[in-house]
Amino acid sequence: MNKQIVILPGDGIGKEIMDAAVRVLQAIAENFNHQFTFSEHLIGGAAIDGEQSPLPETTIHACKKADAVLLGAVGGEKWDALPGEKRPEKGLLGIRKELGLFANLRPIKAFTPLLHASPLKEEIVEGSNILIIRELTGGLYFGEPKKRIPEENAVVDTLYYTQTEIERIVDKAFQTARTRKKRVTSVDKANVLESSRVWREVVEEKSKQYPDIAVDHLLVDAAAMKLITNPKQFDVIVTENMFGDILSDEASVLTGSLGMLPSASVRTDGVGLYEPVHGSAPDIAGKGIANPLGMILSASSMLRQSFGMEQEADEIEYAVQMTLEQGYHTPDLSIKNGTVVGTKEMTDIILGNLATNDASQCICNSYA
Numbered sequence: 001m002n003k004q005i006v007i008l009p010g011d012g013i014g015k016e017i018m019d020a021a022v023r024v025l026q027a028i029a030e031n032f033n034h035q036f037t038f039s040e041h042l043i044g045g046a047a048i049d050g051e052q053s054p055l056p057e058t059t060i061h062a063c064k065k066a067d068a069v070l071l072g073a074v075g076g077e078k079w080d081a082l083p084g085e086k087r088p089e090k091g092l093l094g095i096r097k098e099l100g101l102f103a104n105l106r107p108i109k110a111f112t113p114l115l116h117a118s119p120l121k122e123e124i125v126e127g128s129n130i131l132i133i134r135e136l137t138g139g140l141y142f143g144e145p146k147k148r149i150p151e152e153n154a155v156v157d158t159l160y161y162t163q164t165e166i167e168r169i170v171d172k173a174f175q176t177a178r179t180r181k182k183r184v185t186s187v188d189k190a191n192v193l194e195s196s197r198v199w200r201e202v203v204e205e206k207s208k209q210y211p212d213i214a215v216d217h218l219l220v221d222a223a224a225m226k227l228i229t230n231p232k233q234f235d236v237i238v239t240e241n242m243f244g245d246i247l248s249d250e251a252s253v254l255t256g257s258l259g260m261l262p263s264a265s266v267r268t269d270g271v272g273l274y275e276p277v278h279g280s281a282p283d284i285a286g287k288g289i290a291n292p293l294g295m296i297l298s299a300s301s302m303l304r305q306s307f308g309m310e311q312e313a314d315e316i317e318y319a320v321q322m323t324l325e326q327g328y329h330t331p332d333l334s335i336k337n338g339t340v341v342g343t344k345e346m347t348d349i350i351l352g353n354l355a356t357n358d359a360s361q362c363i364c365n366s367y368a
């Protein structure tokens with residue numbers, strides 16, 4: 001197959017992990033006789049420096065024409081003093097909105113060799129398999145007004161949703177639950193927020209169309225606690241943009257590191273954008289020690305979801321599993337009697353395992 005892939009490395013560790021993912025995809029293209037063409041574009045701080053905008057028109061245009069987009073991460077101290085609408089993060093929010101990527105799928109499942117890597121007890125982590133479906137183009141991060149009001153010495157952010165926006169993400173959650181354990185937990189703050197009360201009503205109404213799916217509701221504060229005390233109770237979690245953002249970083253603790261989590265930002269049809277859950281990690285950028293696995297697993301998710309390349313994705317995920325079983329890991333993780341390696345060495349070992357592996361043995365972390 002011929003596929004045009006736009007890569008947006010962004011800032012901080014973004015370039016280091018993107019390099020790892022592209023090397024893995026090139027090896028897959030060679031093994032399976034595909035033609036992947038990569039075109040790199042600017043976003044975030046790099047785009048502010050290069051084009052005076054966190055999201056240049058050329059980047060939007062390229063993403064809209066691509067078969068899929070891979071994104072590293074944006075942001076860094078260098079741009080922290082800029083006003084909100086000019087910061088690198090605006091480029092990320094902007095591309096999600098431009099592409100209509102209303103659903104962000106964040107799977108949380110620990111690879112077996114990393115069951116000890118979590119600070120949580122192994123018996124709590126083992127067997128947990130969660131998919132957080134985060135609404136991605138509405139809610140508190142997008143609602144207007146969002147501004148300072150100097151005359152009142154005050155400030156406002158707005159949590160705004162249309163009913164249609166809530167319906168489509170809830171639909172996505174029910175449909176996805178059908179491919180998993182058929183359980184949806186809707187997370188909100190309906191004891192306080194009007195938007196959450198409408199969210200709950202929509203979930204209840206929609207559930208009538210999905211009688212095969214079990215539904216429950218949790219308030220976000222309790223959900224945060226239960227995620228790390230009894231994660232096995234969850235299958236699919238569906239929630240508002242900011243709640244999903246926060247809960248997924250918390251849930252990454254189950255997998256051993258924030259650097260492990262991939263994500264898929266998708267719409268009902270059209271181009272998808274695949275990005276790790278973490279940010280640009282300025283504290284480790286340039287040191288060659290970033291964990292590339294969240295980015296590499298995002299690339300395998302792209303193969304699976306945008307290109308229908310199941311076997312190719314299985315092979316990547318199995319090569320990751322083999323590498324961890326052999327004890328190799330970056331410094332953010334821990335494996336008993338393991339070997340600490342840097343980003344490039346970790347990628348080299350994965351490439352070696354890709355060449356030899358047998359994906360039929362894979363217990364992959366796929367979204368299905």
Ligand SMILES: NC(=O)C1=CN([C@@H]2O[C@H](COP(=O)(O)OP(=O)(O)OC[C@H]3O[C@@H](n4cnc5c(N)ncnc54)[C@H](O)[C@@H]3O)[C@@H](O)[C@H]2O)C=CC1
Pocket residue numbers: 013072073074075076077089092258259260275276277278279280281282283284289290291292294332
């Ligand atoms: N998707 C994106 O582009 C995101 C961007 N950001 C931006 O990133 C910048 C830094 O934000 P932080 O709050 O520090 O969050 P962060 O996610 O960049 O880092 C949090 C902690 O996790 C570690 N970490 C993250 N990814 C890692 C990896 N792959 N390997 C090893 N360790 C890893 C970092 O070293 C740091 O200690 C900010 O400018 C923020 O706005 C934050 C989150 C998401």
Ligand SMILES: CC(C)CC(=O)C(=O)O
Pocket residue numbers: 089090092093141245277279
């Ligand atoms: C700009 C932020 C919303 C990025 C972030 O933390 C995320 O999407 O997870």
Ligand SMILES: [Mg+2]
Pocket residue numbers: 245246249277
């Ligand atoms: Mg986040």
